[in-house]
Amino acid sequence: xxxxxxxxxxxxxTGQSANQGIALDIAAPNLKESEIVxxxxxxxxxxxxxxxxxxxxAEAFLEQGMKVVIGDVEPAALEKTVTELKAAGGDIVGAxxxxxxxxSVDAMAKSSLEAYGAVxxxxxxxxxxxxxxxxxxxxxxxxxxxxxxxxxGVLHGIRSFVPIMIEQGDEGxxxxxxxxxxxxAGSGTYGVSKQACVALSEGLFSDFAQxxxxxxxxxxxxxxxxxxxxxxxxxxxxxxxxxxxxxxxFGALMRKAVEDAIANGLEPRAVGDIxxxxxxxxxxxxxxxxxxxxxxxxxxxxxxxxxxxGTSPPGLQIPGLPEESKD
Ligand SMILES: NC(=O)c1ccc[n+]([C@@H]2O[C@H](COP(=O)([O-])OP(=O)(O)OC[C@H]3O[C@@H](n4cnc5c(N)ncnc54)[C@H](O)[C@@H]3O)[C@@H](O)[C@H]2O)c1
Numbered sequence: 001x002x003x004x005x006x007x008x009x010x011x012x013x014t015g016q017s018a019n020q021g022i023a024l025d026i027a028a029p030n031l032k033e034s035e036i037v038x039x040x041x042x043x044x045x046x047x048x049x050x051x052x053x054x055x056x057x058a059e060a061f062l063e064q065g066m067k068v069v070i071g072d073v074e075p076a077a078l079e080k081t082v083t084e085l086k087a088a089g090g091d092i093v094g095a096x097x098x099x100x101x102x103x104s105v106d107a108m109a110k111s112s113l114e115a116y117g118a119v120x121x122x123x124x125x126x127x128x129x130x131x132x133x134x135x136x137x138x139x140x141x142x143x144x145x146x147x148x149x150x151x152x153g154v155l156h157g158i159r160s161f162v163p164i165m166i167e168q169g170d171e172g173x174x175x176x177x178x179x180x181x182x183x184x185a186g187s188g189t190y191g192v193s194k195q196a197c198v199a200l201s202e203g204l205f206s207d208f209a210q211x212x213x214x215x216x217x218x219x220x221x222x223x224x225x226x227x228x229x230x231x232x233x234x235x236x237x238x239x240x241x242x243x244x245x246x247x248x249x250f251g252a253l254m255r256k257a258v259e260d261a262i263a264n265g266l267e268p269r270a271v272g273d274i275x276x277x278x279x280x281x282x283x284x285x286x287x288x289x290x291x292x293x294x295x296x297x298x299x300x301x302x303x304x305x306x307x308x309x310g311t312s313p314p315g316l317q318i319p320g321l322p323e324e325s326k327d
Pocket of ligand 1: 050051052053054077097099100125127128129221222229230262265
């Protein structure tokens with residue numbers, strides 16, 4: 001949990017941490033008969049596994065004695081990560097894969113089966129952050145790219161792998177990486193894609209309960225994590241690239257603040273451990289930071305029919321960001 005200070009989330013009137021008394025209870029399991037008791041020897045597939053949170057998950061799974069397939073659109077980073085994790089003793093293979101393309105994800109499913117003969121855990125984790133700016137000024141290419149990776153990419157993973165997992169007849173688990181942005185008032189391409197990822201995951205939970213009771217699902221909603229997400233442009237498939245940064249409501253100053261928050265965020269490996277615990281406990285919502293106050297604020301805005309102003313409650317600020325970023 002290095003790097004994250006919950007006391008940043010401070011009530012300026014009382015001087016108290018807003019999170020005092022709120023514990024993130026990852027350990028409280030909601031066990032079902034479909035629980036995966038043992039991860040040793042099972043096979044995990046992680047998209048976006050060459051970097052950041054995906055790599056953190058891969059490391060955590062390998063430590064559990066699992067076999068791991070990582071899929072990623074960036075071949076050089078993929079090769080480097082596979083080489084390093086193999087050198088550390090991991091049973092791991094890589095597959096170049098663009099999650100926004102169903103054929104590419106199908107091919108990764110095929111190569112996963114060729115490598116290990118089964119898939120028990122699927123982590124639809126690959127994701128990108130797009131442009132800033134008012135909704136109508138963000139390019140349609142940006143909307144399509146971000147939704148194509150962050151939402152349709154998750155759907156492609158479900159469509160390729162879940163039938164295989166059902167056919168196997170074993171217990172299995174799907175983890176979809178959304179974001180805390182998927183639980184707060186929506187904003188822009190990223191927020192919309194992550195809200196949709198949460199909704200997709202909630203629907204999958206019901207689908208599994210009705211049609212595939214041996215499968216479980218979690219939606220991972222991280223706060224700041226020390227990764228390369230701010231450099232997502234490196235994976236944008238084609239022009240036009242970022243053109244509107246100066247017009248973004250957050251602007252250059254806010255970009256710097258986000259960069260700093262991410263640089264001081266959780267270590268990806270700590271998120272990997274949260275995911276392992278979440279799978280074992282069959283916990284649906286996986287939160288990495290104690291930011292329940294912000295979720296409650298959003299929900300109260302809805303229930304009390306207030307305007308969706310501010311990501312955090314009055315008098316509080318988003319941890320890691322300056323006050324002016326609230327809206
Ligand atoms: N870092 C954070 O603070 C944070 C917070 C909340 C949610 N997330 C989410 O975590 C997930 C992982 O991101 P990260 O923070 O580790 O960033 P990252 O950039 O370090 O890793 C993302 C990985 O996804 C890969 N990728 C991008 N587009 C792809 C595509 N089309 N097909 C396959 N792979 C692709 C990248 O090459 C990269 O290896 C994302 O879904 C992101 O939205 C991150």
